[in-house]
Amino acid sequence: MRTKAHKRKVLKYVCLKIAALCGLAISLAALVSVIVFVLMRGLPYVNAQLLFGDYGKSPSIKPAFAGTMYLIVISIAIAAPVGIGSAIFLTEYTNSKSRLIKIIRVATETLAGIPSIVYGIFGYLVFVAALGLKYSLIGGGITLAVMILPVIVRSTEESLLAVPKSLREGSYALGSSKVRTIFSVVLPCAASGIVTSLILAVGRVISESAVLILTIGMVVNKMPENFASPGTSLALDVYYFGSHGYPEQAAATGAVLLVLVMSINALATVLGKIFGKGELVNG
Numbered sequence: 001m002r003t004k005a006h007k008r009k010v011l012k013y014v015c016l017k018i019a020a021l022c023g024l025a026i027s028l029a030a031l032v033s034v035i036v037f038v039l040m041r042g043l044p045y046v047n048a049q050l051l052f053g054d055y056g057k058s059p060s061i062k063p064a065f066a067g068t069m070y071l072i073v074i075s076i077a078i079a080a081p082v083g084i085g086s087a088i089f090l091t092e093y094t095n096s097k098s099r100l101i102k103i104i105r106v107a108t109e110t111l112a113g114i115p116s117i118v119y120g121i122f123g124y125l126v127f128v129a130a131l132g133l134k135y136s137l138i139g140g141g142i143t144l145a146v147m148i149l150p151v152i153v154r155s156t157e158e159s160l161l162a163v164p165k166s167l168r169e170g171s172y173a174l175g176s177s178k179v180r181t182i183f184s185v186v187l188p189c190a191a192s193g194i195v196t197s198l199i200l201a202v203g204r205v206i207s208e209s210a211v212l213i214l215t216i217g218m219v220v221n222k223m224p225e226n227f228a229s230p231g232t233s234l235a236l237d238v239y240y241f242g243s244h245g246y247p248e249q250a251a252a253t254g255a256v257l258l259v260l261v262m263s264i265n266a267l268a269t270v271l272g273k274i275f276g277k278g279e280l281v282n283g
Contacts, residue, residue, distance in 0.1 A: 035258065042255025045248040051256075055221040059241060059249045061256065063223050067137060067216070067231035068206055070224060074141025075148060075205050080198055082145075083152030090153075091160040092182055105154075112150035119147040120214040128215055135217030138227040143215050144208060148201040155200075159193025160186060192273075199268035203261050209235035234260070 053060045094101050123143030133139040163186050171181040187194070212218070217230030220240050224231035232240070234257045241250035 035262075038251070038254050038258050042251035042253070042258075045252035046255060047252075050249060050252055059220075059246055061234060061237050061249075061253050063220060064232050064234045064237040064253070067224055068233045070137045070227060070231065071141045071144060071212075071216075071233060072202055072205055074138060074227065075144040076198065076202060078142060078145035079149045079152055079201065083149050084156050084194060086153050087156035087160055088182060088187075091157055092178070092186070108150045108153055112154060115210075116147060116208060117210040117214075119143055120211040122146070123211060124214040133228070135215065135230040136228050137216055137224055137231045140212050140216035140231075141227070143211050144205050147208070147211060148204055151204070152197050152201055155197030156190070156194050159190035159197070162193070163189045192271075195271050196268045199264055199271065203264040203268075206233070206264065207235055207257065207261055209233070209239055212236055213239070 049058050050060055051065075052062055055063065090096075090101060090104065120143065123139060123146075127133045127139035127142055128135060131139075167185050167189060168181055171185045172178075176184065212233055213236065216232065216236075218232050218236050218240060219230045220232045220237055234253060237253045238250050238257060241247070241253060
């Protein structure tokens, strides 16, 4: 026979379950509402002129596409090797219980939580003003690399820590060096998390705006010539069109940006599953 204490526990569990389901339903409803609203308002205005036309008779986001690609290349080229290398050093060459490593991890977590506008001010003061890069894609890309670096470090570190120690010990037992073990055993096993973190970092680069307002100049009507040129991005075009009397173009650019970010997140999920199954490694 059930006691009153047992009934109270069951009731408590049911209440918590209902509260969790309500929270999930509210979150999904909010997410779906935003996606549907942006797509319904923006997709009707997406056309060939907006995507591929020259910025003459009508606004175009072709310069934003080019600027976004420049920013992705610069930021990932800098942040990926530095972030992955730092994570390898923290997990494979240091004592995880040491005080210095704990301080480094706390600092990394702190940097990951800093508002993006603070990184924008840092990029403006250091790269635009102090180093004389002026408003340029290279300055914005370096600033974005600094911003996404903590995310890559922490995600890669977690992926490396998830690799069983038995795999490392087995490799050492077969006579492999530490470097060979890292690159032949540990990194392939952690490839799923590493690739996912890099793709999500690309998604953050694409959707960032506060950092770029202060670093790249927001030139929306001219294609960037090189890394040292000022430019724009898709996120900045949404802000520019919305604040300069182009509501239809702002909505259309927002829809394109949303579709692009959703596609990147889906790609991260798919590649994570592929690497997780070891299909790419074994192939």
